[in-house]
Amino acid sequence: MTSGRDDEIKALLSTEGNKDIAFRMIVEDYGERLYRHIRRMVLIHQDADDILQDSFLKAYINIASFRAHSQLFTWLYRIATNESLNFLKKKKRSFVFSALSYEDKLVDMLREDEYFDGNKAEFLMKKAILSLPEKQRLVFHLRYYDEMKYEYMSEILGTSTGALKASYHHAVKKIETYLNQHQS
Amino acid sequence: MQADNNIEKNDTPTKYEGFTTPENYFGELPNKVMKHIAWQQENRKTRIIDIVMPYVYIAAGFVFLGLLIRGGLGLLVDKNDLELTKPVQISKTLNDDFIEELVTDDIAFYEVLAEMSYVESTYAGSEDIEDYLLSYDLFYEIHEE
Numbered sequence: 001m002t003s004g005r006d007d008e009i010k011a012l013l014s015t016e017g018n019k020d021i022a023f024r025m026i027v028e029d030y031g032e033r034l035y036r037h038i039r040r041m042v043l044i045h046q047d048a049d050d051i052l053q054d055s056f057l058k059a060y061i062n063i064a065s066f067r068a069h070s071q072l073f074t075w076l077y078r079i080a081t082n083e084s085l086n087f088l089k090k091k092k093r094s095f096v097f098s099a100l101s102y103e104d105k106l107v108d109m110l111r112e113d114e115y116f117d118g119n120k121a122e123f124l125m126k127k128a129i130l131s132l133p134e135k136q137r138l139v140f141h142l143r144y145y146d147e148m149k150y151e152y153m154s155e156i157l158g159t160s161t162g163a164l165k166a167s168y169h170h171a172v173k174k175i176e177t178y179l180n181q182h183q184s
Numbered sequence: 185m186q187a188d189n190n191i192e193k194n195d196t197p198t199k200y201e202g203f204t205t206p207e208n209y210f211g212e213l214p215n216k217v218m219k220h221i222a223w224q225q226e227n228r229k230t231r232i233i234d235i236v237m238p239y240v241y242i243a244a245g246f247v248f249l250g251l252l253i254r255g256g257l258g259l260l261v262d263k264n265d266l267e268l269t270k271p272v273q274i275s276k277t278l279n280d281d282f283i284e285e286l287v288t289d290d291i292a293f294y295e296v297l298a299e300m301s302y303v304e305s306t307y308a309g310s311e312d313i314e315d316y317l318l319s320y321d322l323f324y325e326i327h328e329e
Contacts, residue, residue, distance in 0.1 A: 031213040036203070039203050118203075123202070145199055
């Protein structure tokens with residue numbers, strides 16, 4: 001059970017000299033989950049790997065600011081989300097004067113990524129998700145793939161649960177429309 | 185309810201997305217992350233040194249420049265002259281005998297000056313004598329003779 005393990009990690013963090021042991025446990029428990037969350041946002045393995053390393057580094061440096069009564073995973077997700085969004089913002093800035101958008105470029109890069117072996121339907125699904133605005137994309141990922149509770153999502157994204165439900169609803173509708181238009 | 189609690193479990197994703205990773209990527213991840221953190225922490229210390237070092241170099245440069253100027257002056261100026269200009273040396277040479285001698289010389293000099301001014305005031309030049317002789321018509325008498 002993760003919550004029991006979280007308590008163990010928190011106890012280790014509160015004692016002197018156990019920071020590295022506790023942090024290794026955090027990486028073991030949340031590494032894969034955070035990787036998937038980041039990878040969905042940036043799609044390319046190498047980028048996801050870099051962002052994951054930086055997210056853990058940020059978490060390690062700021063571990064003192066982590067409040068014991070908070071959930072570890074929401075705190076880590078928030079860091080990973082911010083890192084991913086910052087990465088995308090930088091990438092998009094470099095495409096300002098380009099005829100192609102960064103999303104178009106991402107589709108091409110995903111097609112060539114050796115660590116993507118999705119079939120035609122999965123590739124189309126990725127393209128449909130990429131057509132969404134960033135915030136809707138995030139909400140869709142957390143709800144659809146991570147099956148996360150709205151209250152946790154609210155904690156991570158700093159948005160009310162009502163707004164998140166509406167956002168998810170719009171995202172699903174847009175994806176359905178996109179898939180219907182492009183499936184044939 | 186089952187779906188909502190999924191995030192709290194350390195499990196594999198329920199929906200396949202086509203994403204793959206290098207072999208044993210997640211197995212090696214903790215070591216990789218801890219190494220990255222250690223490297224970054226070390227690099228952070230190095231960066232602080234990188235910030236401080238230019239100022240140290242500038243300060244060392246000024247010290248070196250100062251020594252260079254001082255050394256250069258030493259080559260241009262005779263060492264003995266420099267020795268004499270030293271305040272300690274001056275104070276050593278300014279002994280009592282020297283001061284006494286200096287004062288005596290000064291007195292003698294002023295005495296000479298005073299004497300000279302007396303002589304000047306009493307001395308009658310050749311022109312004055314001629315004027316005197318002319319006034320008594322004695323000049324021609326002298327020259328005619």
